[in-house]
Amino acid sequence: MSTLERLQSIAQNPARVAERWKADGGKVLGYRCLYLPEEIIWAAGMLPYPLYGTPEPVGLADAYFQSCTCEFIRNLFDHALSDRLAFLDGLALSNTCDVVRRLYDMWSRHVPATPVYLVNNPQKLLGEANRDYFMEELRRFRARMEEIAGREITDDGLRDAIALHNRTRALLRELYALREQDPPPLTGAEALEICMAVTVLPADHADGLLTELLAELRGRQVEPSDGPRILVTGSMLDHPALIRMVEEEGGVVVIDDLCNTSRTFWHRVEDDPDPLTALYRFLNSRALCACMHPVEARIEHVLELVDTYRVDAAIDFNLKYCHPFLYEAPLLKERLEAEDIPVTVLEVGHDLSGHGQLRTRIQAFIEMVSV
Amino acid sequence: MSAELAEIPLPDLKVVEEMQLGIVSRFGEIQQAKAAGKPVVWASVVMPKEIFQAMDVAVVYGDMLGAYTSIYGLSARYCQAAEEQGLSRDVCAVHRCAVGMACADERDPIFDMSFAVPDLAVGSNFPCMSMSRSFLQVVRKYDIPYYFLDAPINPWGKDLPRHAVRYYADQLQGLIDFLVAHGHTYDRDKLAEEVAFTKALNAVLEEVNTYKQAVPMPIKAYDNVIASTAPIALPKEHRTLGIFERYRDELKERVERGHGVVENERLRLMWIGMPPLCDFKLLNYPEKHGAVVVKSMLEFLTGFDLDPETLDPEEPLESLARAQLVSPANPTIEQTLDYFTRAAADYRVDGVINVVKRSCGLLPGMQRLTKEAIFEATGVPSMIFDLDGVDVREYDPEATKANLDAFVETLLARKGS
Numbered sequence: 001m002s003t004l005e006r007l008q009s010i011a012q013n014p015a016r017v018a019e020r021w022k023a024d025g026g027k028v029l030g031y032r033c034l035y036l037p038e039e040i041i042w043a044a045g046m047l048p049y050p051l052y053g054t055p056e057p058v059g060l061a062d063a064y065f066q067s068c069t070c071e072f073i074r075n076l077f078d079h080a081l082s083d084r085l086a087f088l089d090g091l092a093l094s095n096t097c098d099v100v101r102r103l104y105d106m107w108s109r110h111v112p113a114t115p116v117y118l119v120n121n122p123q124k125l126l127g128e129a130n131r132d133y134f135m136e137e138l139r140r141f142r143a144r145m146e147e148i149a150g151r152e153i154t155d156d157g158l159r160d161a162i163a164l165h166n167r168t169r170a171l172l173r174e175l176y177a178l179r180e181q182d183p184p185p186l187t188g189a190e191a192l193e194i195c196m197a198v199t200v201l202p203a204d205h206a207d208g209l210l211t212e213l214l215a216e217l218r219g220r221q222v223e224p225s226d227g228p229r230i231l232v233t234g235s236m237l238d239h240p241a242l243i244r245m246v247e248e249e250g251g252v253v254v255i256d257d258l259c260n261t262s263r264t265f266w267h268r269v270e271d272d273p274d275p276l277t278a279l280y281r282f283l284n285s286r287a288l289c290a291c292m293h294p295v296e297a298r299i300e301h302v303l304e305l306v307d308t309y310r311v312d313a314a315i316d317f318n319l320k321y322c323h324p325f326l327y328e329a330p331l332l333k334e335r336l337e338a339e340d341i342p343v344t345v346l347e348v349g350h351d352l353s354g355h356g357q358l359r360t361r362i363q364a365f366i367e368m369v370s371v
Numbered sequence: 372m373s374a375e376l377a378e379i380p381l382p383d384l385k386v387v388e389e390m391q392l393g394i395v396s397r398f399g400e401i402q403q404a405k406a407a408g409k410p411v412v413w414a415s416v417v418m419p420k421e422i423f424q425a426m427d428v429a430v431v432y433g434d435m436l437g438a439y440t441s442i443y444g445l446s447a448r449y450c451q452a453a454e455e456q457g458l459s460r461d462v463c464a465v466h467r468c469a470v471g472m473a474c475a476d477e478r479d480p481i482f483d484m485s486f487a488v489p490d491l492a493v494g495s496n497f498p499c500m501s502m503s504r505s506f507l508q509v510v511r512k513y514d515i516p517y518y519f520l521d522a523p524i525n526p527w528g529k530d531l532p533r534h535a536v537r538y539y540a541d542q543l544q545g546l547i548d549f550l551v552a553h554g555h556t557y558d559r560d561k562l563a564e565e566v567a568f569t570k571a572l573n574a575v576l577e578e579v580n581t582y583k584q585a586v587p588m589p590i591k592a593y594d595n596v597i598a599s600t601a602p603i604a605l606p607k608e609h610r611t612l613g614i615f616e617r618y619r620d621e622l623k624e625r626v627e628r629g630h631g632v633v634e635n636e637r638l639r640l641m642w643i644g645m646p647p648l649c650d651f652k653l654l655n656y657p658e659k660h661g662a663v664v665v666k667s668m669l670e671f672l673t674g675f676d677l678d679p680e681t682l683d684p685e686e687p688l689e690s691l692a693r694a695q696l697v698s699p700a701n702p703t704i705e706q707t708l709d710y711f712t713r714a715a716a717d718y719r720v721d722g723v724i725n726v727v728k729r730s731c732g733l734l735p736g737m738q739r740l741t742k743e744a745i746f747e748a749t750g751v752p753s754m755i756f757d758l759d760g761v762d763v764r765e766y767d768p769e770a771t772k773a774n775l776d777a778f779v780e781t782l783l784a785r786k787g788s
Contacts, residue, residue: 066757290504
């Protein structure tokens with residue numbers, strides 16, 4: 001089995017990694033969204049485990065959340081209610097959207113076996129007006145992780161965790177740099193699966209696999225393609241089906257801007273004598289989510305990706321009922337079109353329903369931009 | 372552009388009629404400000420109004436305008452205008468109405484007074500993502516400077532940590548600095564006066580609330596909703612303690628003579644969720660069964676139920692920050708549950724109508740949590756159903772009435788009536 005295949009296998013069943021860690025006597029801390037540092041969880045000796053959904057229809061969670069809410073979050077809550085996340089020793093959420101906040105409320109009451117903690121990060125980033133506030137929130141998060149882990153998080157431990165995760169991020173940036181090539185040596189669907197696998201693996205193990213993977217990919221022979229170079233953006237795509245669909249219809253997905261792919265590793269933690277300050281600066285620079293302000297920072301980032309990856313067209317996959325990204329879509333579309341980048345905004349379900357119609361729309365879009 | 376406007380109930384209380392006229396007259400102030408070259412600011416009713424009032428800011432409350440499009444039966448037009456701008460039909464109908472109103476090329480003449488092209492915008496993430504994002508469409512349309520007010524959510528309850536209050540107070544100072552940078556003046560003493568006024572006002576409103584807890588209910592649901600918006604929506608010359616003291620006194624007089632708005636009050640209801648703006652008379656509909664809506668969510672959204680002890684004119688920004696952070700409107704759910712559980716008991720509620728519109732991001736999920744908490748604490752049952760009372764294209768009056776009829780009949784049977 002090649003390294004790529006090993007990573008794809010992990011992406012198809014990420015919980016196995018966490019279950020194995022538990023079986024070896026470790027603790028697993030689930031988390032969602034981008035604004036809490038995995039480094040703190042790792043420095044506490046726990047496996048940071050980003051929660052991913054599965055593409056089946058929501059069941060139990062519909063008794064708690066109306067069906068007009070984010071399917072991704074409802075799917076995660078479904079997993080919790082059906083004990084598929086029983087291996088978690090805790091859950092950490094960051095302050096992002098309405099539905100994540102509501103998940104905190106629901107989880108607190110209906111999944112009592114797994115304590116949940118909310119990192120109350122600011123939503124106005126980049127400037128340092130939020131420094132005192134955000135630093136205090138990170139201190140409190142550190143203390144809570146120490147309680148759950150049952151051990152102290154030392155500054156040296158934090159520095160080591162930062163160095164390790166920075167290495168992973170650098171390797172992923174190196175991987176993504178390969179996608180600047182024409183044609184890139186890996187598909188968009190493969191890139192998504194690699195990112196999902198890497199984010200659930202223990203960081204020290206992930207680095208070894210990424211190094212092997214880079215060597216494999218550098219030697220890979222790829223058929224040239226005259227398909228348009230596509231940027232995929234949106235919130236969360238935790239299944240490669242949609243990206244695969246774009247590629248089957250002739251698009252070449254050269255870069256993705258998603259919550260489970262490039263957003264997780266685009267920035268690095270810069271050095272600072274105080275590791276917590278370093279993490280603060282890192283998170284504060286990550287204005288990549290549509291929940292955050294200033295929105296211009298996120299749009300500029302997407303335009304930089306367009307430039308770096310020589311993108312011909314963009315597809316914005318908006319998860320149904322994902323309000324932050326739905327509001328952002330017309331703003332992003334306008335800016336991309338002003339740069340002569342055609343865009344299509346597609347509302348998609350998390351459970352892979354409606355994919356027949358989506359394929360038709362994607363096909364039409366790819367044909368249009370190929371002319 | 373002209374259209375037939377929806378029928379709106381007439382106020383029952385004289386003072387509420389006065390409030391309603393005052394609210395309408397406020398729009399003239401905005402036009403005068405615009406004509407005088409004063410900046411018009413696009414903002415929201417849930418932002419600390421004391422800052423705008425102290426700095427004499429000409430404010431267009433976008434969410435309130437959005438609500439008016441629905442009240443006048445025009446939401447379809449303005450929602451569609453927003454959708455033509457690229458907004459999904461799945462985002463908040465109130466905000467689609469607001470954005471559609473702001474960005475439409477033509478507006479109905481009824482909005483000639485209430486809308487003015489904004490020169491500045493203020494956005495906030497309090498209490499939801501729609502509030503956090505929708506104003507950016509207005510910014511895009513008019514290419515205007517904006518300030519974003521970042522409000523921490525509240526997982527701490529009433530015991531707010533210092534760093535959160537300090538941060539939000541600094542955000543409010545940033546708002547003041549932004550307004551000063553764009554042509555306004557700031558006087559701390561005036562802000563202290565406005566905070567003192569709100570403190571005194573809310574002390575009167577606390578008295579008002581004790582009369583609204585009386586059996587029978589002395590005020591109709593529609594009047595209650597109008598009055599609850601008055602502290603924000605009235606213009607300066609009408610926003611006096613006097614008008615609210617008269618409101619209190621009218622209610623007091625009714626309570627003392629045992630006057631209820633229905634002849635034989637059989638049930639008292641609480642309404643959680645957005646009331647049916649596009650069919651406002653529906654609020655009074657349960658009266659046909661002898662049922663009255665005695666409490667609604669709008670009262671905490673507009674700050675009507677703010678505890679005056681939270682405010683301190685000596686520390687105006689910090690106390691405004693504190694007041695907003697502990698508001699039941701601020702996620703997470705604890706303050707909301709506490710509010711509704713107490714209200715169910717204090718107002719002697721028999722049943723809770725708990726609605727959510729499909730396009731809301733904030734309320735889904737809250738229904739189950741409030742239903743459980745209220746029932747556990749008080750034994751009061753809730754009925755949850757889908758109701759979009761904002762986007763008239765999504766509104767089904769017959770299904771809504773059928774739901775209300777069924778719930779009321781169930782409650783009456785439960786009560787043994």
